[in-house]
Amino acid sequence: MNAAGTHMTAPPLSVRGLGPDEVTIASLAADGAALLLFVNEDCPTSAMALRRLGPLCPAWQEAGLSATAVFEDPLEIAVRITRRLGWAGRVASEDPPYETSRAYGLVSVPTAVLVDNAGTVAGTVTGWDHAALVALIEQAGALLGAGLAAPDAAEPLLKPGCSSKAAIDPELAAAMDAPTGSDGIEEMFERGWTDGLPVVPPTPDRVEAMLGGSDPGFSLGLVPPDMGEATLERVAACAVLAGCRPAYFPVVVAACQAALDPAFNLHGQAVTTQPAGQLVVVNGPVRDAIGLNSGMGALGPGWRANLTIGRALRLLVTLTGGGMPGQLDRSTQGQMGKVGSCVAEDEEVSPWEPLHVERGFQPGQSVVTVIGSDAPLSISDHRSRTPEDLAWVLAWAAASQWSTNWWPLEEPSVFVICPEHAEMFRAAGWTKQRLRRFMFDAVHKPAGELRRGETTPFVHAADPAAQVPKWASPEAIVLIVAGGEAGRYSAVLGPCTGMGSQIVSREVGSPWPLTT
Amino acid sequence: MHDLVHLERRGIPAVGVATAPFADEAIEQARRLGMPASRVVYIPHPVQLLTDDELAARADASFPAVLAALTEPAGPPAPFAT
Amino acid sequence: MAADYVSPFDERVRTPEPLAPRPASVSGRRVVLLDIRKNRGAEFLDRMETLLRAEGAVTARSAKEIFSKPAALALIDDIAGRADLVVEALAD
Numbered sequence: 001m002n003a004a005g006t007h008m009t010a011p012p013l014s015v016r017g018l019g020p021d022e023v024t025i026a027s028l029a030a031d032g033a034a035l036l037l038f039v040n041e042d043c044p045t046s047a048m049a050l051r052r053l054g055p056l057c058p059a060w061q062e063a064g065l066s067a068t069a070v071f072e073d074p075l076e077i078a079v080r081i082t083r084r085l086g087w088a089g090r091v092a093s094e095d096p097p098y099e100t101s102r103a104y105g106l107v108s109v110p111t112a113v114l115v116d117n118a119g120t121v122a123g124t125v126t127g128w129d130h131a132a133l134v135a136l137i138e139q140a141g142a143l144l145g146a147g148l149a150a151p152d153a154a155e156p157l158l159k160p161g162c163s164s165k166a167a168i169d170p171e172l173a174a175a176m177d178a179p180t181g182s183d184g185i186e187e188m189f190e191r192g193w194t195d196g197l198p199v200v201p202p203t204p205d206r207v208e209a210m211l212g213g214s215d216p217g218f219s220l221g222l223v224p225p226d227m228g229e230a231t232l233e234r235v236a237a238c239a240v241l242a243g244c245r246p247a248y249f250p251v252v253v254a255a256c257q258a259a260l261d262p263a264f265n266l267h268g269q270a271v272t273t274q275p276a277g278q279l280v281v282v283n284g285p286v287r288d289a290i291g292l293n294s295g296m297g298a299l300g301p302g303w304r305a306n307l308t309i310g311r312a313l314r315l316l317v318t319l320t321g322g323g324m325p326g327q328l329d330r331s332t333q334g335q336m337g338k339v340g341s342c343v344a345e346d347e348e349v350s351p352w353e354p355l356h357v358e359r360g361f362q363p364g365q366s367v368v369t370v371i372g373s374d375a376p377l378s379i380s381d382h383r384s385r386t387p388e389d390l391a392w393v394l395a396w397a398a399a400s401q402w403s404t405n406w407w408p409l410e411e412p413s414v415f416v417i418c419p420e421h422a423e424m425f426r427a428a429g430w431t432k433q434r435l436r437r438f439m440f441d442a443v444h445k446p447a448g449e450l451r452r453g454e455t456t457p458f459v460h461a462a463d464p465a466a467q468v469p470k471w472a473s474p475e476a477i478v479l480i481v482a483g484g485e486a487g488r489y490s491a492v493l494g495p496c497t498g499m500g501s502q503i504v505s506r507e508v509g510s511p512w513p514l515t516t
Numbered sequence: 517m518h519d520l521v522h523l524e525r526r527g528i529p530a531v532g533v534a535t536a537p538f539a540d541e542a543i544e545q546a547r548r549l550g551m552p553a554s555r556v557v558y559i560p561h562p563v564q565l566l567t568d569d570e571l572a573a574r575a576d577a578s579f580p581a582v583l584a585a586l587t588e589p590a591g592p593p594a595p596f597a598t
Numbered sequence: 599m600a601a602d603y604v605s606p607f608d609e610r611v612r613t614p615e616p617l618a619p620r621p622a623s624v625s626g627r628r629v630v631l632l633d634i635r636k637n638r639g640a641e642f643l644d645r646m647e648t649l650l651r652a653e654g655a656v657t658a659r660s661a662k663e664i665f666s667k668p669a670a671l672a673l674i675d676d677i678a679g680r681a682d683l684v685v686e687a688l689a690d
Contacts, residue, residue, distance in 0.1 A: 076562050079565060080564050080637070187603075188603075190521070191550060192615065193606060203603060204603075204604055226612060228607060228610075228611050228612065234606050234608065237604045237605065237606040238606045241606060315606060316606070322607075322613045327615075328613060519632070519662075519669045519686055520684075522669075523677070524617050524618045525615070526618075527619075528677075528681055528683065529684070530683070530685075531684070532686045532687070532689060533642070533646075533685065533686070533689070534688070535688070535690045538690075542689075547609065550612070553614055553615075553617050561690070562690070563637075563638050563690055564637055564638060568641055571641050571642055572641075572645045574642070575642050576649065579646070579649045582646065582685060583624060583653065586620060587622060588620060589619070589620055590616060
């Protein structure tokens with residue numbers, strides 16, 4: 001800090017006074033000279049200076065010396081303190097970051113600065129120094145050609161001051177003044193920007209990095225149920241909140257685009273009492289490029305890409321879309337897939353064409369497919385020796401999903417076939433279509449057995465002996481391969497029903513980086 | 517505003533009292549915290565310079581609004597000003 | 599405060615969080631008067647307390663540690679355990 005030393009021009013004042021007029025050096029020194037007494041409310045020495053010099057001010061003013069107490073505090077506090085201490089001079093107040101104190105080179109308060117009517121600093125005194133103050137006042141008197149009263153010599157004659165607020169490290173000062181937001185993580189909880197877990201605060205820098213140059217204003221459409229607009233900026237904020245890396249963003253965008261397709265009926269899923277989550281299946285080269293897991297633990301925790309991509313989509317629904325559990329999201333029990341549910345298919349181990357190829361894409365395209373689904377149900381099979389036996393076990397495990405008797409269902413069940421189970425079908429030469437057909441045929445019951453409570457119109461109208469399938473067609477059986485190479489546990493994710501939700505796929509937009 | 521929002525979330529009706537210049541900040545804070553319906557009663561500024569009698573008069577004048585904030589059913593958000 | 603963060607919300611449409619349900623009157627209710635520790639707050643709340651008692655409320659006082667930060671959650675917990683209603687003052 002450059003000190004405003006003697007014979008330098010007094011720096012301009014950036015302070016608030018009591019009246020409407022601007023407080024300037026020129027106006028203060030107009031009658032001959034000006035004394036500025038810099039103080040703050042935390043400083044006992046400043047209080048002493050105000051108390052001892054205060055009563056002298058009216059006489060000084062008469063003689064042409066204005067005296068202004070410049071507080072590093074809000075004006076209201078300045079007024080209260082000066083009243084209490086009997087300061088009869090003028091009052092002014094500086095706001096943080098105390099530019100005027102800085103300009104005058106203050107390190108401590110109180111600091112008295114004498115300015116002549118040419119606007120030049122004639123002298124300064126730091127702290128309470130009786131002798132130096134008397135000399136300063138004599139100097140002022142000389143400027144005015146008048147005798148000015150000085151404070152009595154009372155103990156203590158010397159007292160050091162306290163730190164000027166300008167001298168405090170600005171970051172520390174800001175932290176002292178800042179409201180609770182200095183802890184970003186708690187601030188996110190305060191604002192309701194979470195799914196109940198901590199999130200990464202979406203600072204402008206992080207969001208910009210996530211956007212990676214894409215247009216923040218580009219809209220993907222309106223997110224139900226609140227119909228908040230999914231600008232790429234908001235999608236990026238959700239991706240940051242979720243903990244995504246920028247490399248994941250194109251996959252997040254594709255997942256959001258797919259979910260916002262009207263055919264998916266995200267609205268129904270967002271507000272239903274069903275435990276509906278949005279399963280995100282990723283195919284193609286992007287899986288390896290961003291480290292998506294299709295192997296051991298693929299449906300569980302452990303891989304940032306899986307967890308955060310699924311979560312980013314869910315945060316779009318929950319935050320931008322307002323589908324907050326317990327509020328607009330009426331899911332009775334919820335399920336952990338509503339935190340996020342994203343899996344990569346293990347195309348390399350699978351004996352079959354991958355999901356995206358089935359759905360009409362090229363093998364080399366990177367594609368995201370979204371499916372409304374409930375929580376995974378584990379299917380254990382360690383004993384089947386034939387593909388028929390295994391297929392029967394897999395299919396019947398799903399028979400009770402959604403309902404043991406509200407049959408048939410149009411909506412899809414998603415089977416995640418583990419590598420060991422897939423191997424059995426591979427060894428037997430079963431195509432996906434053959435497996436699907438077998439599973440469809442395996443799960444039938446006579447209509448009479450399904451007439452428990454309310455039944456489907458189909459069951460109601462059918463002959464009691466007629467065989468009713470679980471699924472309306474084999475196409476409702478979706479098959480993907482994922483999981484660890486050891487262990488005979490597959491899984492099935494049951495449907496989200498009754499809202500006409502279609503499975504939607506979307507190619508991942510390029511460019512996406514080839515390295516993480 | 518954080519305190520008021522915390523209390524409301526805990527099921528406890530709360531009202532803040534602030535001087536009028538606080539209104540913009542309070543409304544923005546409440547919005548950011550997701551609860552724009554938070555209730556604050558505003559009284560004229562300043563209060564530092566008031567005598568105790570004058571301050572009591574401010575309290576008296578604001579009291580109907582404070583009571584209303586604590587007892588009126590939740591409806592559209594509106595700051596109460598005296 | 600520091601940064602402002604990029605909001606995931608479209609504020610034009612965001613569903614607001616609801617307030618707690620209100621009682622029909624303060625009579626018989628426990629009201630905690632929370633002093634945020636700014637100047638004149640205590641005197642203001644003194645008067646508020648008198649007025650609330652005249653309406654039949656049962657009153658108690660509490661105070662924040664420091665005005666410039668929200669109350670510690672422990673303080674909120676404490677108040678929540680003994681209050682039906684809260685008046686917080688005086689932000690100046």
